[in-house]
Amino acid sequence: MRLLRPGDILVLALAAAVVGAAYGTFWTERTPGQSVVITVSGTPVDEHSLSEPATIAVEGAIGTSHLEIAEGRVRFTDSPCNGRYCVHSGWLSKSGQVAACLPNGVVVEVLGGEREYDAISL
Amino acid sequence: MNQAALNDAHAEDRLVAGFAALAIAIHILEAAFPSPLPGIKPGLANVVTLVVYLRHGLRLAAWVAGLRVLVGSLLVGTFLSPTFALSATGALAALLTMGLAGAIGGRHIGPVGLSVLAAMAHMSGQVTVAYLVFIPHAALLKLVPVLLTAALLFGTVSGIIAAIVLRILDRPRATAP
Numbered sequence: 585m586r587l588l589r590p591g592d593i594l595v596l597a598l599a600a601a602v603v604g605a606a607y608g609t610f611w612t613e614r615t616p617g618q619s620v621v622i623t624v625s626g627t628p629v630d631e632h633s634l635s636e637p638a639t640i641a642v643e644g645a646i647g648t649s650h651l652e653i654a655e656g657r658v659r660f661t662d663s664p665c666n667g668r669y670c671v672h673s674g675w676l677s678k679s680g681q682v683a684a685c686l687p688n689g690v691v692v693e694v695l696g697g698e699r700e701y702d703a704i705s706l
Numbered sequence: 707m708n709q710a711a712l713n714d715a716h717a718e719d720r721l722v723a724g725f726a727a728l729a730i731a732i733h734i735l736e737a738a739f740p741s742p743l744p745g746i747k748p749g750l751a752n753v754v755t756l757v758v759y760l761r762h763g764l765r766l767a768a769w770v771a772g773l774r775v776l777v778g779s780l781l782v783g784t785f786l787s788p789t790f791a792l793s794a795t796g797a798l799a800a801l802l803t804m805g806l807a808g809a810i811g812g813r814h815i816g817p818v819g820l821s822v823l824a825a826m827a828h829m830s831g832q833v834t835v836a837y838l839v840f841i842p843h844a845a846l847l848k849l850v851p852v853l854l855t856a857a858l859l860f861g862t863v864s865g866i867i868a869a870i871v872l873r874i875l876d877r878p879r880a881t882a883p
Contacts (some may be wrong), residue, residue, distance in 0.1 A: 587869050591815030592822075595807075599822050599858050606851040 618696025620658045622651070623654040625689040634658060634677070640667070644688030651692060663688055716832055722824035724803045726773035733778040746856045749825060751778075752800060754826060756821055756868045764805040771797045775846065788840050799822035799831030817872060818865030825861025829853050 611656040622630040625646055632638060632653055639661070640651040644655040647664030657677040673683035676694050684691040733751040751774055759767035775797045779785040784793070804824045807815055831855060837846050 587816070588818055589814055589865065591807075591811040592711040592819030592865075594864070595815065595819035595822050599826055601859070602826065603851065603858050606854045610847050610850050612880045 610670035616656060616677060616696075617681070619694075620653065620676075621693050621695055623691040623693070631695075632658075636695075644685065644690045646688050649685050649688050649690040653669050658692060658694065659683070660685065660692070663690065707790050713751045718766065721762065722769045722773070722793045725754055725758050725766075725770045726777070729770055729774040730777050730781070733774055734781055746860075748860045749828065750867070752821065752828070752869065753822060753878075755797075755801070756804065756817055757822065757871050758862070759804055759808065759820070760817060760872060764801070764808070766805070768801055768880075771776030771801055788836075791839070792830070792835060795835045796828040798831040800828040803827035816865075817868040818862060821868055822858060822861035823851065825857040825864065826854065829857035 611696045617634060619631055619633050620629055622632070622640070622642055624642060629642070630640070632640065634653060634656045636653065637655075638653045640653070642649045642651060644664075649663040649670070650693050652659055652661045657675040659675045660668075660673065660683055662668075663685040664668050670683050670685035670690070670692075676683055676692065679694055679696055681694045682691065713858050729751045732754065736750060739747070754774070755767050755771045758770045775790070775793050776785075779787075779790040779793060784790045802826075803826075804820050807820055809822045825862065832844070833850055
């Protein structure tokens with residue numbers, strides 16, 4: 585029995601690729617964002633600067649989502665959805681970060697600074 | 707159940723017990739060693755699971771891994787703690803991946819490939835549960851590349867050890883269980 589079979593080499597190559605991708609994904613520096621764009625059902629409805637504190641109410645598909653901006657960050661404070669995944673996303677401050685309340689169709693994205701890519705395809 | 711079937715069942719039980727005891731011993735030895743980084747340990751107990759899987763199939767491997775996680779945690783004192791949950795998740799993810807890869811790869815995949823896959827699955831499963839259940843913080847994700855690198859290295863090493871063990875067990879005159 586040989587130590588390495590073709591499948592083993594394939595697995596090793598794939599595993600190395602995954603490890604490399606992990607470094608690329610998790611060790612990318614993020615830059616602070618400057619503003620936040622609020623999108624409802626695919627259409628941008630509002631843009632706010634992150635430097636001015638504010639509380640915002642956004643009408644979505646199933647109710648009102650509440651946002652809070654403070655200290656250069658933004659977060660969902662409440663949303664009429666199950667699980668409140670958007671609220672659990674916590675504060676967003678870095679360019680490219682996104683929080684979404686999918687049931688309500690409300691998406692919040694931080695813009696400004698150096699825009700980062702969430703995916704690159706070659 | 708007739709006598710022959712009963713004997714077979716007993717032989718299988720003894721096999722599982724023997725291998726599980728070996729895995730538990732390795733598990734506890736590893737727990738005693740200081741770890742260079744939290745969450746990283748060689749996972750040599752998985753060598754036993756892998757050897758059992760390749761020699762006796764997934765069902766017995768699952769028994770050995772399950773007993774190892776259960777008894778290991780009772781002896782180390784982490785039963786039903788977060789460590790236990792992570793250990794169980796990792797073992798389950800590793801077993802499922804190993805079984806799946808073995809079923810797909812067949813003869814073309816050997817101990818090293820299976821071990822690397824199992825180690826990566828083990829680590830991924832643990833990190834996912836750790837992140838979702840215990841520490842939902844971005845700092846944990848920063849550790850992911852390091853943890854996966856460790857999984858790749860230790861998975862390869864475990865695989866090579868398993869290959870050597872299998873080679874020794876496959877010798878005609880070996881008195882192996």
